[in-house]
Amino acid sequence: MELYSLGVQELRRMLDKGEVTAKEIITSVYSRIDAVEEKIKAYVTLPRNEAFLMADKADRDLSAGTKKLMTGIPVAVKDNMCTKGVPTTCSSKILRNFIPPYESTVTSKLIEAGYVLSGKTNLDEFAMGSSTENSGFHTTRNPWDTERIPGGSSGGSAAAVAADECSAALGSDTGGSIRQPASLCGVVGMKPTYGRVSRYGLVAFASSLDQIGPITKNVTDCAMLLNVISGRDFRDSTSAPVLVPDFTAAIGKDVKGMKIGVPKEYFIEGMDPEVDSAVREAIRKFESLGAVPVDVSLPHTGYAVATYYVLATSEASSNLARYDGVKYGFRAEGKDLIDTYMRTRAEGFGPEVKRRIMLGTYALSSGYYDAYYKKAQQVRTLIKDDFEKVFREVDVIVTPTSPTAAFRMGEKTEDPLQMYLADIFTISVNLAGVPGISVPCGFTTGNLPIGLQLIGKHFDEETLLTASFAYEQSTEWHKRKPAL
């Protein structure tokens, strides 16, 4: 077994026993990157020198006996999280030359825990998209079929984990951007409860929906990474003042008697039959493990996509106003101030970002605010209430993560609405602020991964991890690797 193919838990064990050094691990990971990155294009920036320096430091800490949770573990970071001194582009031309003079809270925590930054991964520009085809630089390929997309917007992170170009990664999820690519790439991805992980240093797309989470090779690694990045941060007032449990303690617990909600609204016509049957098979698997499936209803599910595209674009139109060419990033000089603004933003942003800025600006405009933004906030409350009601009856909810497996490049780029529907099963979770996880639950006849989504109560990531781990251990899906 090559070092690059190992996950966090395995590498931790080997490093702690002195069987391997951090330098050997990063060397192995970079040899893998050198071998497959040309095909996958998971990364935007590969800070090779910094990575090796961090590994050296990890080895010194290991021999000094001051190792921490992530000492020596190579983690890829989605390129919308600020890393001090390392370019942070959001895969946008407008931030191509932006090097943050500060560190995001999550990467500060990872540094504190001794990690090695393998590189910054590709995304749909400003995390707006479901395929990485909206990246201002290049499209990442799905390691299972390089003619297909890896999902998005954290497609770079998911592909890097699936292609063994890192041991784990961080993604961000506004409407499914961790879970959908994890599903399409056959790896584990969790969006924690809104407020569980600090957003400080995460370049904002939609502030009330964005949340950072782990993308890993297995459920245990997910719990380990979540332990490192969670917690109240005085720099983010929306981070919640709740205690952070040891998430790894949830691993290995029994699911006997656990009530698993199956919402009828998530098993719809037009869904890929192979996805449908894989998810139903997974539910039967849970039953065999002693869990109890319960039919439930989330009646406002049908409004989720519309609600999301009003709220997310409204917030985005404001969040992206700062990219005006005045202070940092790309500037196109115009004949006067207004012209400079217009040319900078016209040349700096890609078409999808512009589309969303326009949608959001419209929704917030005087005379339309009540009909769009305000109405969407009201519907958001209804969607949240749906979950609260169901969670009085069940412990977790199980759904497909994505209605289809990975689609072909270019298949949906001409039709933004088709692309938006790729997130139909993941969006409600962000609107409600609850946690969700995607775990591998099968393959299509074309050997493409299928993902199972588990949704939990607010701040109950533990039950999600317990259920996911029990399911993972009873299947072999997570052991399959793409042939590259």
Place this chain on the structure above:
Amino acid sequence: MKYESVIGLEVHAQMSTDTKIFCGCSTKFGAEPNSQTCEICIGMPGVLPVLNRKALEFAIRTGLAMHCRISPYSRFARKNYFYPDLPKGYQISQFEHPICEGGFVEIVVEGETKRIGITRIHMEEDAGKNIHEGNGSYSFVDLNRAGVPLMEIVSEPDIRSAKEASEYMKKLRTILRYLGVCDGNMEQGSLRCDANISIRPAGQKEYGTRAEVKNINSFRFVEKALEYEIKRQIRVVEEGGKVIQETRLWDSAKGITESMRSKEEAHDYRYFPEPDLVPIAAEQRWIDEIRASLPELPDVKRERFTSEYGLPKYDADLLTTEKPVAEWFEESIKAGGQPKAVANWMMGDLMRLLNEENREFTDCPLKPFHLADMLKLIDKGTISGKIAKTVFEEMYRTGKNAEDIVRDKGLVQISDESAIEKIVDEVIAKHQKEAERFRAGEEKLIGFFVGQAMKAMKGKANPQVLNELLRKKLS
């Protein structure tokens, strides 16, 4: 026709916190451009605001002092517009849920007390500053001011004249300075005022169309700008025209208001709740603590000064406009000064001396006990009122005690009759002609003799004794 003007003011007050409203940068005025900035107030990607608790406390303090209701649920909102001095492309302000609502302040105009309603007080961040220097092909941006905490105090349209508006502004300034939440300096921009003005025929109930006047940046101009705008609107109407809804800019150099933008050109700020900040639910206990810590406010103090010290209204008003002045007064009373005498000396000599040097009571070189001690010397007859003027100035310049000055300079008043009699005799002997004229009935010559005697005694003679002796010897 007689017209009535209807005025509402929107006043921006810069809060005197040490740090900015959403980050830890200093708010100190006058630093090197962009030296007081960080990734947060520069609006770099991914940064988040965190509310300065002190700013919230200051806003609540102000609300309580102006009899407002403190909202149990308050939120920040984003006001979106593009400008180079606005680094995020939006200003974090409050819109639907301001922190304070529904209060009032009282003003006195022509002896009448009048209540001006306060619609709301909300918190917001200041923008930076564009600096236009050099060859004109580019401008500079200084973001030191970006993120400095402001309060916007919005009045009801209760103001009926330029004079009332000016009194209202003065009252706000007094209250804000009493509370220690704003230094009230209009010229430095820590107090800014926009006015909404309309006119209507006297007696009419409906409001006329209003114009907003911006850029009134000095106390001197509040009255002037509003008077101009009222006259302008009356002229428009009398000439058969209509006042249009628009924003006008006060030009202090020309003394006029000029149209800046019409209603159609008004910005759409696309306000929406700020998702990066959680709603504010100030605890009642904390609000009660703040209320308990409020200082005695100027209206109450003024009343007390008249009832407790028997001061005339005018004196009480003048001595309570600034908290340090009132404190100085009361300390001097505590040190044994007689209230009316203390008031007279403060409003007369002391304020003159301070004004000459452009100094405030907060750095007055004369301490309250100085004046009290000096007044005691007058009461005891040790010095005369006239000598006291000299002593007072000397105390002010040197900070020495009154007694020391009197002793060192030999200023003790001479009341010894024999000593005075000797001089009186000399003066009369020297001025026989005048003495005869006095005896012949030229009464006013007494002044001449007092003057001569005082001159000979270097002003130290007890004037009463001197007077009596002169009259006795001359008759």
